[in-house]
Amino acid sequence: MSNSYNMKEFSSTAIITENVSYPSTLTINTINTKCKEDELEKAYDPFENRKLEHPNSDVRSFANLLKSSLGSGILAMPAAFKNAGTIVGIFGTIILGYICTHCVYLLVKTSQDVSKVSKVPSLGYAETVEAVFATGPRPLRRLSRASRIFIDWAMAFTILGACAVYVILLVDSVAQIINHFFPENGITKTYYCLMFLVPILLFTQIKNLKYLAPFSGFANLLLVLTFMICLYYISTDFPDIAAQPMSVDIGRLPLFIGTVIFAMEGIGVVLPVENTMAKPQHFLGCPGVLNITMSVVVMLYMLMGFLGYVKYGDEAMGSITLNLPTGDDEIPALMAKCFIVLAIFFTYTLQFYVPMEIVWRNTKEHVANKYHNLAQSVMRAVFAILTVIAAATLPRLEQVIGLEGAFFYSFLGLIAPSILDLIFSWERGLGPFKWILIKDVFLIVFGSFVLVTGVTQSIREIVRTSA
Numbered sequence: 001m002s003n004s005y006n007m008k009e010f011s012s013t014a015i016i017t018e019n020v021s022y023p024s025t026l027t028i029n030t031i032n033t034k035c036k037e038d039e040l041e042k043a044y045d046p047f048e049n050r051k052l053e054h055p056n057s058d059v060r061s062f063a064n065l066l067k068s069s070l071g072s073g074i075l076a077m078p079a080a081f082k083n084a085g086t087i088v089g090i091f092g093t094i095i096l097g098y099i100c101t102h103c104v105y106l107l108v109k110t111s112q113d114v115s116k117v118s119k120v121p122s123l124g125y126a127e128t129v130e131a132v133f134a135t136g137p138r139p140l141r142r143l144s145r146a147s148r149i150f151i152d153w154a155m156a157f158t159i160l161g162a163c164a165v166y167v168i169l170l171v172d173s174v175a176q177i178i179n180h181f182f183p184e185n186g187i188t189k190t191y192y193c194l195m196f197l198v199p200i201l202l203f204t205q206i207k208n209l210k211y212l213a214p215f216s217g218f219a220n221l222l223l224v225l226t227f228m229i230c231l232y233y234i235s236t237d238f239p240d241i242a243a244q245p246m247s248v249d250i251g252r253l254p255l256f257i258g259t260v261i262f263a264m265e266g267i268g269v270v271l272p273v274e275n276t277m278a279k280p281q282h283f284l285g286c287p288g289v290l291n292i293t294m295s296v297v298v299m300l301y302m303l304m305g306f307l308g309y310v311k312y313g314d315e316a317m318g319s320i321t322l323n324l325p326t327g328d329d330e331i332p333a334l335m336a337k338c339f340i341v342l343a344i345f346f347t348y349t350l351q352f353y354v355p356m357e358i359v360w361r362n363t364k365e366h367v368a369n370k371y372h373n374l375a376q377s378v379m380r381a382v383f384a385i386l387t388v389i390a391a392a393t394l395p396r397l398e399q400v401i402g403l404e405g406a407f408f409y410s411f412l413g414l415i416a417p418s419i420l421d422l423i424f425s426w427e428r429g430l431g432p433f434k435w436i437l438i439k440d441v442f443l444i445v446f447g448s449f450v451l452v453t454g455v456t457q458s459i460r461e462i463v464r465t466s467a
Contacts, residue, residue: 044116044119045116046112046115046116046120046121046122047121047280047281049121050121050122050275050280051121052276052278054276055276055277055278056273056276056277056278057277057278058277058278058279058282058289061273061274061276061277061283061289062289062292062293064269064273065266065269065270065273065289065290065293066293066296066297067220068266068269068273069264069266069269069293069294069297070297070300073262073263073264074227074263074300074301074304075226075227075230075304075319075320075321075340076259076262076263076318076319076320076397076398076401077093077259077260077263077301077302077304077305077308077320078304078305078307078308078309078311078312078316078320078323079259079316079317079318079319079320079397079398079401080093080255080256080259080260080263080305081256081305081306081308081309081316082248082309082313082314082316083248083252083253083255083256083259083402084247084248084252084253084256085244085245085246085247085248086241086244086245086246086306086309086310087246087247088246088247088248088253088256089256089302089305089306089309090302090306092253092256092257092260093260093298093301093302093305094298094302096257096260096261096264097264097294097297097298097301097302098298099414099443099446100261100264100265100294100413100414101290101291101294102443103267103413103414103417103418103443104267104270104290104294104413104417105284105290106417106418106420106421106440107125107128107267107270107271107416107417107420108270108271108274108283108284108290109284109421110128110132110417110420110421110424111123111128111271111274112274112280112284113424114128114131114132114135114424115131117131117135118131118134118135122271122274122275123271123275124271124272124275125151125155125267125268125271125412126148126149126151126152126155127148128271128420129147129148129150129151129416129420130144130145130147130148131144132420132423132424133147133148133423135424136423136424136426136427137423137426137427140423149362151412151416152358152361152362153358153359153362154408154411154412155268155355155358155412156354156355156358156359157355157408158268158404158408158409158412159268159351159352159354159355160352160355160383160386160387161390161404161407161408162351162404163348163351163352163355163387164387164388164390164391164394164400164404165391165397165400165401165404166344166345166347166348166351166387167193167196167200167348167387167388167390167391168318168391168394168397168400169318169319169340169344169397170196170341170344170345170348171189171192171193171196171391172317172318172319172322172397173319173321173322173337173340173341173344174192174195174196174341175187175189175192176322176326176337177326177334177337177338177341179326180326180334189392190392193388193389193391193392194388196345196388197384197385197388199345200348200349200384200387200388201381201384201385203345203349204349204352204356204380204381204383204384205377205380205381206349206353207376207380209353212349212350212353213350215346215349215350216346216350218342218346219342219343219344219346219347219350220343222339222340222342222343223339223340223343225335225336225339226321226336226339226340226343229324229332229333229335229336229339230308230320230321230324230336231307232332233311233324233325233332233333234307234308234311234320235307238307238310238311239310239311241310243310243313244309244310244313251457252457254402254406254450254453254454254456254457254458255398255399255402255454255457255458255461257405257406257450257454258401258402258403258404258405258406258410258450258454258457258458259398259401259402259405260301260405261405261406261409261410261413261414261450262401262402262404262405262406262409263301263401263405264297264298264301265405265409265412265413267409267412267413267417268354268412270290273289277289304320308320308323317397317398318396318397318398318399318400318401319340319397321336321337321340322397324336324337352380352383352384352387355383356376356379356380356383359379359383360376360379363375363379394462396461396462396465399458399461399462399465400458400462402454402457402458402461403454403455403458403459403462405454406450406451406453406454406455406457406458407451407454407455410447410448410450410451410454411447411451413447414443414444414446414447414450415443415444415447415448415451417443418440418441418443418444418447419440419444421436421440422436422437422440422441422444425437425440
């Protein structure tokens with residue numbers, strides 16, 4: 001989900017997880033028989049064993065999940081629709097929304113079920129993976145720790161990839177503003193990236209989340225204002241709906257899928273939200289917090305994508321703010337461009353906090369205590385510089401979004417949850433006619449298809465643009 005740039009936001013993950021304590025290394029009681037496992041599951045209720053200082057109500061959990069899913073990724077939806085067409089885009093968004101929601105459901109349900117087996121009140125994504133492997137078929141149990149580390153690093157690089165996307169959006173937005181007021185400035189994209197490098201290096205050295213958290217509310221306010229300004233410009237002189245094709249070349253569909261998944265997926269946020277609920281049993285089910293939130297997200301994403309594409313057609317850019325006019329009398333448009341710059345910059349610094357926590361958790365044991373502060377500072381500087389280098393190297397925003405969505409989010413959001421559900425269900429029953437096996441294999445194949453075709457098509461577009 002809205003994800004990402006789901007601007008989705010892993011920054012929200014950092015804020016939400018403040019009061020949640022995840023075990024760094026799970027202590028799993030190996031269960032030799034199905035009978036003992038059933039007894040353990042009945043005896044232990046993870047929901048009743050959660051000790052939360054400030055549990056969230058269903059309404060607040062809905063707001064947290066909605067805020068995490070409805071980031072500035074929604075501004076990329078018109079660019080997604082131009083790779084699908086109006087009708088294909090509408091139905092494609094609905095179908096992808098359903099698939100993404102179901103995969104989130106699989107992750108949360110598996111996490112809740114394996115918590116009963118491993119006798120742990122709550123689990124994060126990586127800890128869920130470790131617990132599933134540790135309690136799954138015996139040949140897989142030796143891979144439990146390695147699987148947790150792999151998912152940890154995959155999550156870290158996924159968020160860092162999103163940070164690189166943020167830098168590209170920052171550069172494109174500032175370049176538009178400066179080019180309007182100073183047309184003959186001669187500043188290249190590389191120089192714009194270097195301009196942002198200094199403030200990024202300074203802000204990413206902030207190691208305490210409480211100094212970053214206040215910027216979240218400010219960034220969200222700016223995003224809401226930007227969204228409203230974009231709707232104003234879209235609705236002004238709105239063209240005939242038939243002005244844009246209902247479908248386009250099927251070869252562009254992987255770019256559509258990758259962009260939608262990138263914008264919609266908030267796979268790193270759902271477990272922290274569920275783990276901090278006063279009534280976590282209300283997260284799943286019908287209607288349930290998850291289903292209600294994702295229904296709203298899909299509807300808004302579909303609406304923004306459709307209206308933005310009808311308005312701008314093939315000119316739709318990676319963020320709709322880049323399509324807004326830059327004339328001297330277009331004050332609201334210039335304000336929107338300035339708002340998105342500030343919002344994305346603060347989102348970058350918040351989101352950057354999460355992968356640094358993951359990387360440090362997996363590396364600090366190899367560093368002497370007296371060098372911890374120095375090592376963290378160097379680590380943060382290196383990864384911040386890498387995101388800026390990636391932004392300076394890669395060309396157009398919408399192509400990078402499609403690549404990020406296809407490569408990272410298809411794995412973490414589609415493939416991995418399906419694999420976890422399959423492993424957990426393997427010895428516990430695959431349902432009538434093995435429907436769980438059939439469904440999960442379909443989702444794994446679909447996720448793999450999105451990964452391979454999306455990455456291939458995105459790279460082709462990047463090479464074509466760079467040539």
